[in-house]
Amino acid sequence: MRNVCAGLNTVGSGSYGRDDVHFLLRAMVITTTGVQEKEHLIQTRQRHYSEMISQEHAPSQPHQNLYRRALAHNAARMATDVQALANALNERCTGSTLALVSFVRAGVPLGVLLRRALREAGRDARHYGVSIVRDRGIDNVALEAVVKAHGAENIVFVDGWTGKGAISEQLRES
Template identity: 55%
Template sequence: MNEYQGFSGSYAAQDIQFLLRLRVLADTPVEQKEQLIQTGQRHYSEMLTLETAPSPEHMELFRQALQAGKQRLALEVQQLAQSLCRLRPQQPIILISLVRAGVPLGVLLVRALRSMGVEAHHYGVSIIRDRGIDEQALRWVEARHALEHCVFLDGWVGKGAIFKQLTASLARHYPAQELPFVSLADPTGRSWLAASGDDWLIPFGVLGSTISGLVSRSVWPSDEGWHYCMYYTHLVEHDVSQLFIATIEAEYAQLPAVSPCAWTLELRQSLALQSDEALKQVVSRYGIRNLNLLKPGIAEATRAVMRRVPETVLVQSLADPAIRLLNHLAAQRGVALEVVGEVIAPYRAVTIIKKAI
């Protein structure tokens, strides 16, 4: 098998091509990984903690989130698709999803664009904070498509670390124009296009590989080739990747008339000011010296509790239904939720990672 031909994970082949190399990688326990990261002995991208199946309680809370958010998500996917058609008229649209959080959004978008008669292609490409995008995978895309037809997707923006990394990685490609970065929810205002600036309970933000084609987080390679990942065959019976897509697409028929996204410069500037101020408040109040220990936003805060060693979780309100899963997972880990009110607005939750040193 040619390891540079890509694969589709548990998605249909026409929905995505992951430009990653499959490997069997060693399992690094969470506590050991945290120690190695924070002492500088290993970079987070060099290790993988193998995923286990979500608990029945976790899946029930996911189903509740999906039920509550499916109509909004369907509407916003259609709005993003319409906006992309207006911004990139009469040309192919090449979606490059950042693995993994951009992938479910990318699958929904490529299908929506094709249903509108647009020629659209979708690739999953690795990007790693502090190290950059997978340059070899990007060259593979560039050999087949014009760069001006490409847009880069992420599911949401937390504090903007991946956006900054993407901007740095692609500076030579976009020296005098804004990077075409698209997200579903961006409380920081950094995206070129976003459906909203709200921090909301995005259903695909509360699961890992089982809603992302059974693909692991990407891993930095030992050579100059494509980045690595694992395909989690042991989680096949728990996979909801295609069920999730079908559930959202079933909502399209019930949608009212759809208009493009209202993503204005004024809104973006306001969000940038608010999010910067919120993070400054948290940094000051909790003596945070390493911003990598801050995971703002419901999706980032939830995934941090799932994958890292959390110190505390800050929330605006315990009555917020959007934090039920976060509350459940934090309780399992013995981590208290601290109510801080609007200090963290526009974020509804922020996880602070425990210092290992």
């Protein structure tokens, strides 16, 4: 993956294994904004949500317990669904390398699991985390680096969030 990142200021793989994902993001320094102030600034259109970040805290014990229950209840289905999606991608994408491009942050965990499943199937799969922001678009510098390294034919975009379709529309526009 080093060729893709040549000349780009990136932030590494975060808390994932080094080969699980490579984030193609610009490092930035942003001071935290309180949640209420952030919401006010967004609602009054004084600032865009992507220009601010609020302090995030570690999950509370009740949240961790809920996560563990959900995982126990849904792990087998998730594994089956990830494997089915990896198999479909492996069959559909015929090039030598498959480039998974996950939208940071929600797409990355699914992209990590897909890459691992594809690699276990013997497929050369690379995984990148890129930024896409509602009303701002996708990070074209990052996307161009992936295209330069792998071509555009076997790029698969990965998102882990379902909502009103704003990001899907942003991707189409980009």
